[in-house]
Amino acid sequence: MADVFATGNSVRVLLAASQGATPSESTPLVLAYAGVENVNAQIDALLATGVLRRRMAMTELKVSNSMIEAWWRSLKHHWLFLHALDSVATVRRLAAFYVDEHNRVLPHSAFHGQTPDEMYFGTGQGVPAELATRAEAARRARLQANRSVNCDACPALTVAVRTRDSRPTSRALA
Numbered sequence: 001m002a003d004v005f006a007t008g009n010s011v012r013v014l015l016a017a018s019q020g021a022t023p024s025e026s027t028p029l030v031l032a033y034a035g036v037e038n039v040n041a042q043i044d045a046l047l048a049t050g051v052l053r054r055r056m057a058m059t060e061l062k063v064s065n066s067m068i069e070a071w072w073r074s075l076k077h078h079w080l081f082l083h084a085l086d087s088v089a090t091v092r093r094l095a096a097f098y099v100d101e102h103n104r105v106l107p108h109s110a111f112h113g114q115t116p117d118e119m120y121f122g123t124g125q126g127v128p129a130e131l132a133t134r135a136e137a138a139r140r141a142r143l144q145a146n147r148s149v150n151c152d153a154c155p156a157l158t159v160a161v162r163t164r165d166s167r168p169t170s171r172a173l174a
Contacts, residue, residue: 008042009037010037010038010040010042010043011042011043011046014030014043014046014052015046015051017030018051018052027050027051027052027053028051028052028053029052029053029054029055030052030053030054030055031055031057032054032055032056032057033056033057033066033069034056034057038054038056039056071102075095075098079094079098080094080095080098102116103115103116103117104117107127111124112127112128112131113127113128113131114127114128
């Protein structure tokens with residue numbers, strides 16, 4: 001784990017990845033976005049050796065890793081940076097906790113209240129209906145509580161209400 005960003009780290013990671021790549025007829029391809037860690041003189045020099053090829057997301061390809069980048073940003077700024085990152089073991093422990101909470105505990109709006117695990121394993125089919133039922137019950141309870149409030153200090157209010165045939169009528173509010 002490096003204390004600071006250094007382009008040499010990216011070169012070392014890519015070299016290690018190229019050595020671990022499955023042997024094939026063609027040069028291994030790296031899909032990257034145009035961040036400073038992927039586009040710099042050191043990476044360009046590595047690519048010039050022919051060890052790897054690079055394709056730029058959203059430039060040369062119509063794909064992007066922006067969803068996972070957003071997730072990593074959330075992990076860093078909403079969780080990791082709130083703690084002392086004093087060792088690799090600490091980072092691993094904190095990241096494992098965040099991943100578990102994200103997948104198993106936290107519902108996602110795109111999944112209509114289901115967690116990612118419930119979507120993946122198909123165990124949360126009843127969650128959207130249950131949430132809708134509970135939301136309707138909560139709405140009815142709020143409506144009843146608000147309508148039952150009566151304060152002797154406030155005078156009765158009269159407001160003009162239009163009926164369906166658009167004739168104004170008076171209605172007293174308590």
